[in-house]
Amino acid sequence: MGRILFVVPPLAGHVYPAVGIAGELTDRGHEVAIAGHASVVRPLVPAPLRLVELPEEITSGERAEIEEKSRRQRGTGSFKFLWEDFLLPLGTAMARDLEPVVDDFRPDIVVVDQQAVGGALLARRRRLRWVTLATTSAEFDNPYGVMAAVGQWVDDRLREFQLASGVPAEEAGRGDLRFSDLLTLVCSVTELLRMPDAVAALPPGTVFIGSGAGLRQPLADFPWSWLDPARAKVLVSLGTVTRETGGRFLRVAAEALAGMTGQVQTIIVAPPGIVDDLAAAAPADVLVRDKVPQLELMGHLSAVVCHAGNNTVCEALSQGVPLVVAPVRDDQPMIAEQVTRAGAGLRVRFGLVNAAGVAAAVASVLDDPAYRSAARRLRDDFASAGGVAAGAAHIEKLLP
CATH class of the missing domain: 3.40.50.2000 (Glycogen Phosphorylase B;)
Incomplete structure (x- = not known):
């Protein structure tokens, strides 16, 4: 060992x-x-x-x-x-x-x-x-x-x-x-790249392993019985960096999805400074938490609204879940472009979109089967890449 x-x-x-x-x-x-x-x-x-x-x-x-x-x-x-x-x-x-x-x-x-x-x-x-x-x-x-x-x-x-x-x-x-x-392990799949055929030109030893999702700290407190199997479920999350500055966007998303009650259940992940206000104003079909078991939730979701962080995007696509992406900075615009180029979601403007814009994007992703079909094709690509098990196996090959 x-x-x-x-x-x-x-x-x-x-x-x-x-x-x-x-x-x-x-x-x-x-x-x-x-x-x-x-x-x-x-x-x-x-x-x-x-x-x-x-x-x-x-x-x-x-x-x-x-x-x-x-x-x-x-x-x-x-x-x-x-x-x-x-x-x-x-x-x-x-x-x-x-x-x-x-x-x-x-x-x-x-x-x-x-x-x-x-x-x-x-x-x-x-x-x-x-x-x-x-x-x-x-x-x-x-x-x-x-x-x-x-x-x-x-x-x-x-x-x-x-x-x-x-x-x-x-x-x-x-x-x-x-x-x-x-060896360079990349948490994604080549099918999301601008030119998948150009993989041969990447640095030697580059391997795409799909999603890096694996072991996480357990979260015991989630009301699983609240989920209604008869309705679509949408997760809104701005990740671990962007969400601290995303109060406006979260409020806009909450307003947008509150208008879809009866059809959709919404889970919103909000930071401590916002979570109480959003929760107090939320209708029964909107659940607001400061943390959620995101990996376990993915299999129940119909769509994800996020900041185009690579982890969340890969976790969603590895489960065949389409996205609405609102990139802010760093690599997020490029990851958002990968999602839209693949046909697996829509992009909205983080700082400018209003509730009507978010609602329209979510409705399109839920109602147009092309987005889910594209996400499911990518799900197969992620499965083939192997995930953390493939990453571990490649590392093991280098051991003395």
């Missing part, structure tokens, strides 16, 4: 797929640990997985300030802010803080989130065998097709990052920290 260390950034959406694959490897008898920042990661790592806590580099107030600055960015400014103000400083700290973790755990393989570049840097510097875990397919769908200069900008920053950390110039120029030379 092997010793496998997962390295994750303090971003909940990136932790879930790592936990899913780590749980699968643990079930297969391997010794597995997840290294990350406890303030974000601990609530997401269930027993029996081991969490190795990294030092908290920033306070909760500083994190809130970074998030607020991020929300004010748009376009390439948002992209550059993500790298310059968050990912690269985080990478420097993680490369340092992972040194004693590696010395103590002595991993056979390190599985590094694609945005935890400090983990990849340390693995390269220490000559460790490492795997990239890409929790979104954005980097594999021609993201810089009309913005080649932006792609070059990222390449240059990553090269400078390696040089400043002691990686020889020749090696820094040859390897990209976002892509392991051995």
Whole structure:
């Protein structure tokens, strides 16, 4: 059996797929640990997985300030802010803080989130065998097709990052920290890419495993008996990042779906500052919670309204559930484009759509069978990709 260390950034959406694959490897008898920042990661790592806590580099107030600055960015400014103000400083700290973790755990393989570049840097510097875990397919769908200069900008920053950390110039120029030379696991399917036939041009060792859904913290408190098998059910969720700034959208969605009572039951996931207000105003056909067992719910749903986060999109499509997507930033517009291009959903404008617009989009996705047919075709593609079991199997092949 092997010793496998997962390295994750303090971003909940990136932790879930790592936990899913780590749980699968643990079930297969391997010794597995997840290294990350406890303030974000601990609530997401269930027993029996081991969490190795990294030092908290920033306070909760500083994190809130970074998030607020991020929300004010748009376009390439948002992209550059993500790298310059968050990912690269985080990478420097993680490369340092992972040194004693590696010395103590002595991993056979390190599985590094694609945005935890400090983990990849340390693995390269220490000559460790490492795997990239890409929790979104954005980097594999021609993201810089009309913005080649932006792609070059990222390449240059990553090269400078390696040089400043002691990686020889020749090696820094040859390897990209976002892509392991051995294996890159992508949480998606090739059928969602702009040009599925171009997979052969992707970095060697790139494998699409479908959804990263797997082991999660259990949620016991959900009123399953409330679900009416005779009615359509719609989930509204803005994920773990966007929902903190999504109050307007959630209220619009609640108004839209409250007007569909009698035909539709709606489950809305809302953050603490909004959940009570929405719940107080909700009719009997609308359930508002701060958390839901999303994976277990998917099999009951007729549609999902979300921010086009890759995890939620893949979880829905892997169950054949069509979507209404309202992307905000980062990779979300690209994931939304994948959904609409595949015919598996409709897109609405996060900051501008009104209740009538949301209601019309949801009605179309529910009433037009073409959307569900497309989602079900993709469900078969996700099933063929293998999910976390396939990810674990590919990692096992690299063990000594």
